[in-house]
Amino acid sequence: MASNLVLGSTGLVGSNILATLLTDSSISAVHTISRRAPKSTGPTLHATIEADTTQWAAKLAGIKPTPSTAFSGLGTTRAQAGGIANQWKIDHDLNVELARAAKEAGVRSFVFISSTGSDGLLANWLPYSKMKKGVEQTVKELDFETAIIVRPAIIMGDREVPHQGGPFLIGATRALGRWFGLGVQDRLGQEADVIARAAVHAAKIAAEGKAPSKYWILESSEIVRLGRTEWKD
Known part of the structure; x- marks a missing residue:
C-alpha cells in the first residue's frame, strides 16, 4: 500500500477513497488520473489531469514507481453519458482497458467498485x-495477486449530479433506518464514505497477505464490517 492509484477520483465513492488514502500517513504516494482536478489535496497526491480518456492507459503505464494497488470507482450514469451506449464505453470499456493496463504495468492488487446484483438472476x-459483471469477469481473468470486488447496494451520499430517483431512494433508505434500526438500512444501502473505507481496509488486508481469497468479493454486510464496525482512523 506504499503507492496507490485511484481511478474515478472525482466521483462519489472514488473521491471518498482518495480522501481516505490522503489522510493515511503510511502511504507515500496517491496517484489519480481524471478529466478534472480532484477536490481533495495533500502532499502525497500526484494528480494527472487528462480530458482525453483514450490516453489514460498510457498515463497509467507511465506512473513510476508502479502503484502496488489500484482502486477504480470509475463510472457515470445513462443520463450524464447521453445513453446506454456511451455509458457502456465508460462503465465497462474504459474500466476493462484500465484494468488490463494496470496488470501490464505490474499493479499487484486491483479494487473495483461494482454493484449488488452483478451476479444475480x-x-x-x-x-x-451487465456492465459491472463484465468488468468483474475481466478483473478475475487478469489474475492479479489479489482482486477485490466491492458490491454496495444503494450508494448514499451527496452527488454533484443526483441520479434520477436517487434522492428519493436515499431518503427512503435512511428513513427505514431511523424507523426500524441501522441494520435495516445497512442491508439496503451504504454510505459512500463507509464503502470507501471498506475498499481501503480490504486493500490493506490484502497487502499484508491476509485476504481470505485471491478473488475477494465484499457484499453489503462485509462493507459495513470493514468500513464502519472495524474501521480505525
Missing part, C-alpha cells in the same frame, strides 16, 4: 448489471 439482462 437478472445480471445478463439489465444493462447496468
Whole structure:
C-alpha cells in the first residue's frame, strides 16, 4: 500500500477513497488520473489531469514507481453519458482497458467498485448489471495477486449530479433506518464514505497477505464490517 492509484477520483465513492488514502500517513504516494482536478489535496497526491480518456492507459503505464494497488470507482450514469451506449464505453470499456493496463504495468492488487446484483438472476439482462459483471469477469481473468470486488447496494451520499430517483431512494433508505434500526438500512444501502473505507481496509488486508481469497468479493454486510464496525482512523 506504499503507492496507490485511484481511478474515478472525482466521483462519489472514488473521491471518498482518495480522501481516505490522503489522510493515511503510511502511504507515500496517491496517484489519480481524471478529466478534472480532484477536490481533495495533500502532499502525497500526484494528480494527472487528462480530458482525453483514450490516453489514460498510457498515463497509467507511465506512473513510476508502479502503484502496488489500484482502486477504480470509475463510472457515470445513462443520463450524464447521453445513453446506454456511451455509458457502456465508460462503465465497462474504459474500466476493462484500465484494468488490463494496470496488470501490464505490474499493479499487484486491483479494487473495483461494482454493484449488488452483478451476479444475480437478472445480471445478463439489465444493462447496468451487465456492465459491472463484465468488468468483474475481466478483473478475475487478469489474475492479479489479489482482486477485490466491492458490491454496495444503494450508494448514499451527496452527488454533484443526483441520479434520477436517487434522492428519493436515499431518503427512503435512511428513513427505514431511523424507523426500524441501522441494520435495516445497512442491508439496503451504504454510505459512500463507509464503502470507501471498506475498499481501503480490504486493500490493506490484502497487502499484508491476509485476504481470505485471491478473488475477494465484499457484499453489503462485509462493507459495513470493514468500513464502519472495524474501521480505525
